Amino acid sequence: MATDRNIITDISDYLQFLKEAGVSGFDCSEQTLKTISTWGTSQQKNPTPPVEPGDSESLAQILADLSDCRGCKLCGTRRNIVFGSGNPDAKLVFVGEGPGNDEDMAGEPFVGKAGQLLTKIIEAIQLSRDQVYICNIVKCRPPENRNPEPDEINACLPWLKRQIRAIQPEYICALGTVAARALLHSQAPISGLRGRFFDFEGIRVLPTFHPAYLLRNPDKKREVWKDMQLLMKTMGAEGSQEPVFPPKG
Numbered sequence: 001m002a003t004d005r006n007i008i009t010d011i012s013d014y015l016q017f018l019k020e021a022g023v024s025g026f027d028c029s030e031q032t033l034k035t036i037s038t039w040g041t042s043q044q045k046n047p048t049p050p051v052e053p054g055d056s057e058s059l060a061q062i063l064a065d066l067s068d069c070r071g072c073k074l075c076g077t078r079r080n081i082v083f084g085s086g087n088p089d090a091k092l093v094f095v096g097e098g099p100g101n102d103e104d105m106a107g108e109p110f111v112g113k114a115g116q117l118l119t120k121i122i123e124a125i126q127l128s129r130d131q132v133y134i135c136n137i138v139k140c141r142p143p144e145n146r147n148p149e150p151d152e153i154n155a156c157l158p159w160l161k162r163q164i165r166a167i168q169p170e171y172i173c174a175l176g177t178v179a180a181r182a183l184l185h186s187q188a189p190i191s192g193l194r195g196r197f198f199d200f201e202g203i204r205v206l207p208t209f210h211p212a213y214l215l216r217n218p219d220k221k222r223e224v225w226k227d228m229q230l231l232m233k234t235m236g237a238e239g240s241q242e243p244v245f246p247p248k249g
């Protein structure tokens with residue numbers, strides 16, 4: 001609508017004016033101005049602007065661009081966008097599949113039962129949730145906790161890439177089939193991918209079983225513990241003497 005376009009142009013012009021005036025205390029990059037210029041156009045359906053490896057932007061910038069995303073059909077049923085949480089300078093990023101009901105309500109990743117197990121896994125490798133970064137392949141909850149569909153993954157993956165490029169971690173732990181396949185462009189099952197490192201844009205990616213799968217198959221914790229020991233050894237951390245999560249079922 002013409003009126004909408006006028007408002008959008010006004011917002012963009014005003015932000016540009018503030019930026020040129022050197023006003024501090026807010027983040028207005030070229031990317032924001034580009035994103036605003038796509039509002040109200042046909043590109044609005046998927047507002048993810050292309051960001052190349054090497055481009056630098058903050059997580060706050062990416063979150064601002066993501067706000068009220070309508071890039072795929074999950075926007076119609078979500079309560080909250082679940083962007084990610086933790087250390088923006090993390091050396092290690094955990095990537096899950098997508099928010100469940102608890103995460104959708106809280107707007108935070110991995111806060112339900114699977115999240116509590118993930119917390120134990122992180123603590124078993126001598127780290128805390130605050131030291132790592134945790135996010136998902138899709139940022140909005142798939143209804144009935146179904147797997148995200150290929151069009152949803154494709155629409156959301158650019159946001160994850162931007163997050164990873166902003167954080168620049170050395171390691172990514174891909175939790176479960178959906179995360180491993182999406183990051184590694186593989187069709188292999190997680191059982192065939194876990195336990196060894198792959199490359200994603202120069203970052204070492206270690207796939208392992210998803211904590212929700214471990215809740216249903218506690219015997220698989222032993223394999224995840226092996227993967228975490230490999231991760232600790234490779235990251236140069238001291239191994240836990242008395243891990244809490246693995247053998248206790």
Ligand code: URA
Pocket residue numbers: 096097098099100103108109110111112114115136212
């Ligand atoms: N499962 C996921 O993959 N991600 C979450 O955030 C929670 C559960």
